[in-house]
Amino acid sequence: LTFFFLWVCTMQHVEALEVLLQGLSGVPKERVRVHELCLKSVPMLGAVPSEVRLLCDLAQPTPSWTIRHVGGAMRGAGAEQISILVRTIVESKASSNVLRYFYGIGYKLDHEILKVGFAFRFQRGAQFTVTVTSANKMPKLHATDEAVQVTPGIQLVEITAPAAANNYNDVVSAVTSFCEYLAPLLHLSKPGNSTGIVPTAGAAAASLMSSGGAKTL
Amino acid sequence: MDAAAAPGAAAGGQQQQQPAPPRAERLNGEVQSQLNLEGMRARAVGLYKAISRILEDFDAIARVNPSGSPKWQDVLGQFSMVSMELFNIVEDIKKVNKGFVVYPRNVNAENAAILPVMLSSKLLPEMEVEETTKREQLLSGITNLPVPSQMEKLKARIDMIANACETAERVIAECRKTHGLGARQGANLGPMLDKAQAAKIQEQESLLRAAVNYGEGLRVSGDQRQMHSSLPSHLMEVLATGDGAHNFGDNSGAYPKNTPAFSPNNVNAQGNPMQASGGQLLGRSAPSPGTAGTPNFENVSTPPMPYANSPRSGTNMMNTPSPQQHLTPQQQRQKLMQASQQQQQQLRPSAAGMLAQSSVPQLQDLQGQAQQKVAGQQQMQYSQAQALSQFQNRQMQAARMQPGMSQSQLNQGNQLRSHLGQFTGAANSAMFTAAQASSNSQMMANIPGTMQTMQSQSMMPQMQFGLTGGHPQRSHQMMTDQMYGMGGANTTSMMGMQMQQQQQQQQQGLYGNMQGGGQSLQQQGMVGLQNQQQNQMQGGGQSLQQQGMVGLQNQQQNQMQNQMQNQMQNQLQNQMPNPNFSQQRQQNQQ
Numbered sequence: 001l002t003f004f005f006l007w008v009c010t011m012q013h014v015e016a017l018e019v020l021l022q023g024l025s026g027v028p029k030e031r032v033r034v035h036e037l038c039l040k041s042v043p044m045l046g047a048v049p050s051e052v053r054l055l056c057d058l059a060q061p062t063p064s065w066t067i068r069h070v071g072g073a074m075r076g077a078g079a080e081q082i083s084i085l086v087r088t089i090v091e092s093k094a095s096s097n098v099l100r101y102f103y104g105i106g107y108k109l110d111h112e113i114l115k116v117g118f119a120f121r122f123q124r125g126a127q128f129t130v131t132v133t134s135a136n137k138m139p140k141l142h143a144t145d146e147a148v149q150v151t152p153g154i155q156l157v158e159i160t161a162p163a164a165a166n167n168y169n170d171v172v173s174a175v176t177s178f179c180e181y182l183a184p185l186l187h188l189s190k191p192g193n194s195t196g197i198v199p200t201a202g203a204a205a206a207s208l209m210s211s212g213g214a215k216t217l
Numbered sequence: 218m219d220a221a222a223a224p225g226a227a228a229g230g231q232q233q234q235q236p237a238p239p240r241a242e243r244l245n246g247e248v249q250s251q252l253n254l255e256g257m258r259a260r261a262v263g264l265y266k267a268i269s270r271i272l273e274d275f276d277a278i279a280r281v282n283p284s285g286s287p288k289w290q291d292v293l294g295q296f297s298m299v300s301m302e303l304f305n306i307v308e309d310i311k312k313v314n315k316g317f318v319v320y321p322r323n324v325n326a327e328n329a330a331i332l333p334v335m336l337s338s339k340l341l342p343e344m345e346v347e348e349t350t351k352r353e354q355l356l357s358g359i360t361n362l363p364v365p366s367q368m369e370k371l372k373a374r375i376d377m378i379a380n381a382c383e384t385a386e387r388v389i390a391e392c393r394k395t396h397g398l399g400a401r402q403g404a405n406l407g408p409m410l411d412k413a414q415a416a417k418i419q420e421q422e423s424l425l426r427a428a429v430n431y432g433e434g435l436r437v438s439g440d441q442r443q444m445h446s447s448l449p450s451h452l453m454e455v456l457a458t459g460d461g462a463h464n465f466g467d468n469s470g471a472y473p474k475n476t477p478a479f480s481p482n483n484v485n486a487q488g489n490p491m492q493a494s495g496g497q498l499l500g501r502s503a504p505s506p507g508t509a510g511t512p513n514f515e516n517v518s519t520p521p522m523p524y525a526n527s528p529r530s531g532t533n534m535m536n537t538p539s540p541q542q543h544l545t546p547q548q549q550r551q552k553l554m555q556a557s558q559q560q561q562q563q564l565r566p567s568a569a570g571m572l573a574q575s576s577v578p579q580l581q582d583l584q585g586q587a588q589q590k591v592a593g594q595q596q597m598q599y600s601q602a603q604a605l606s607q608f609q610n611r612q613m614q615a616a617r618m619q620p621g622m623s624q625s626q627l628n629q630g631n632q633l634r635s636h637l638g639q640f641t642g643a644a645n646s647a648m649f650t651a652a653q654a655s656s657n658s659q660m661m662a663n664i665p666g667t668m669q670t671m672q673s674q675s676m677m678p679q680m681q682f683g684l685t686g687g688h689p690q691r692s693h694q695m696m697t698d699q700m701y702g703m704g705g706a707n708t709t710s711m712m713g714m715q716m717q718q719q720q721q722q723q724q725q726g727l728y729g730n731m732q733g734g735g736q737s738l739q740q741q742g743m744v745g746l747q748n749q750q751q752n753q754m755q756g757g758g759q760s761l762q763q764q765g766m767v768g769l770q771n772q773q774q775n776q777m778q779n780q781m782q783n784q785m786q787n788q789l790q791n792q793m794p795n796p797n798f799s800q801q802r803q804q805n806q807q
Contacts, residue, residue, distance in 0.1 A: 026284060035451070038432050056451050058449075063450070096451070110432055110436065113428065113435055122284075123284075124284055135425060137434070142452050150425060150434060150435070151421040151422075151424050151425040153421070154418070154422060156429055
């Protein structure tokens with residue numbers, strides 16, 4: 001499975017963004033609370049360090065674990081032209097023993113992060129998942145209750161969509177056009193590049209909020 | 218819409234006027250000059266068409282592309298156009314409102330009631346209040362002056378406000394121009410960020426990206442990686458034994474336990490550390506701290522354990538050591554039988570004694586005694602057949618009809634069964650009755666679950682005896698072959714006992730029917746006793762309408778009556794011709 005990623009940073013206009021996304025997607029938002037543990041293999045396990053991320057979804061009454069392996073990104077001239085990052089991701093659900101398991105086979109905890117926010121999943125030419133979260137770090141190990149924001153006031157907006165090798169062009173265009181809708185509020189960019197703020201973000205946010213929420217017509 | 222109504226009314230008015238040629242009136246000259254009715258009508262119709270066209274467009278878009286939506290710009294443009302047109306129409310009509318009267322054309326049942334309200338020009342009460350308050354506000358300072366000067370002052374105010382609005386609008390328009398925004402956007406412009414702020418934001422952004430993508434700034438040094446004392450719930454079972462490398466083999470079997478919600482009852486009951494329900498399982502396979510609590514397992518096989526810890530058990534100990542209680546009640550019963558009934562309380566150091574005390578007159582003490590007894594009993598009969606205890610437990614669970622009482626009675630009965638063999642039936646029955654009396658309805662309310670457990674156990678056997686003839690149904694849950702066998706075995710002794718008791722009871726006039734009485738008990742506790750038991754308890758089918766416990770209660774009460782001295786007359790009513798009855802019963806049992 002290939003996933004597209006577009007990463008973004010937004011300023012405080014999270015509520016406005018939520019309103020906008022709600023209007024664009026037409027689905028109710030889902031709470032997101034994910035404890036992400038990034039494990040790295042020790043050097044002796046291979047020439048190349050490998051990294052795997054364990055995501056524990058804490059939003060549900062029963063925590064569920066997912067293993068995610070992030071592969072290399074698409075490179076080359078074509079990748080440069082596309083405004084979206086395309087890379088390979090493998091995800092799998094796992095039991096709660098997964099952490100033990102990885103510890104057992106030699107992985108060590110590299111860092112952990114707690115992401116709290118909301119997400120929208122909808123179909124709009126592609127299966128979109130837009131996640132708006134604030135990244136929190138934990139002062140003490142695994143202390144999810146004591147997490148503080150890494151960058152207070154700034155949240156991360158991720159737009160991802162799965163694609164196969166043969167249709168990713170369509171998905172690219174779908175994602176790009178969707179991002180245009182968000183243009184008044186935020187700039188999206190590839191993960192490696194920084195975006196800055198959109199000058200009109202304030203006005204756009206204000207107009208979104210003042211009208212009591214954008215209603216999809 | 219007012220605009221629609223007004224043209225409609227106007228048009229209607231005109232139409233009505235026209236068809237009545239004899240009274241053909243022309244619109245008032247003034248009105249006509251000011252109001253071009255035809256033109257007005259044309260405009261209204263045009264507006265109506267525009268609006269419907271726009272709505273159709275929306276529908277079309279929605280149909281074609283379910284998730285699509287018209288462009289904001291277009292929509293806003295059209296909307297403004299439409300609203301402007303409407304505004305103009307309304308304005309024109311307002312000029313000539315005085316010339317027209319609204320004449321409702323379409324009066325039917327539903328709007329007949331509301332029409333007067335709608336047509337009235339009197340303000341609603343709350344609107345009136347509003348208006349007066351506002352008026353007062355406005356004229357607060359100048360009501361004393363003559364009216365013309367009031368008017369002047371108001372005018373001045375209005376002018377001031379108008380000027381302020383004008384300047385504000387000018388400012389807004391300028392800002393819009395400078396920012397390149399169309400005239401349609403909201404007037405609310407965020408402040409432009411200066412360089413320093415922008416730079417800060419940039420820096421934060423890169424921090425965030427680095428943190429999320431690469432984990433920068435999130436790495437914790439080694440010493441800080443001590444395992445936190447309180448792990449979040451989703452990590453509890455996963456990391457019960459701490460961070461670091463664990464052998465996979467530690468997990469005895471792969472328990473796909475995603476849920477930390479392992480049955481908390483078990484965890485607590487067993488005293489396992491709360492850390493990990495997984496730890497609990499681990500504890501079985503590997504020594505883990507939680508196993509300390511598992512002595513319970515020895516006593517009772519695992520399946521009943523959940524039951525043992527079921528809501529009934531405020532006290533784990535109470536449930537599991539039920540087998541322990543066997544001896545005590547039996548022993549005590551024997552003593553009780555021999556001693557005067559009044560002394561029954563004293564005779565029963567253990568739970569059985571508790572039972573005695575629990576007899577009617579001493580319900581107050583019951584709890585205390587019961588608790589004592591229970592404690593005593595716990596220690597005792599550990600050695601009792603575990604099968605029996607298990608059975609009791611099961612019965613406890615099975616016969617969970619009434620909170621505590623019935624079950625406890627049952628359990629006690631179970632326990633007592635084993636004792637029955639040892640002790641005379643009479644003794645047992647006496648014990649039972651006493652126990653029953655105690656644990657009977659009155660007890661019910663007071664007795665904590667454990668106590669009841671104790672008592673019920675002692676009561677069980679009695680019940681069996683008592684119910685012999687009558688109600689196999691009743692205690693079928695509880696009755697087992699053992700019980701019957703025991704009952705049979707103890708027939709004679711029981712008989713003897715009963716005889717004695719009966720005699721005693723008779724002396725006091727408190728004769729209760731031991732066994733038979735129980736059967737006809739329709740409720741637990743006293744009430745049931747009251748009703749029937751007057752010599753109706755015959756071995757035959759006594760309809761014990763409640764659990765055997767009830768029957769037991771009756772029996773107990775009968776026996777207890779000697780002591781009771783009429784304190785609880787209700788209980789005294791089980792009076793039976795015991796000898797025959799008991800014989801019958803026992804025979805039936807056999």
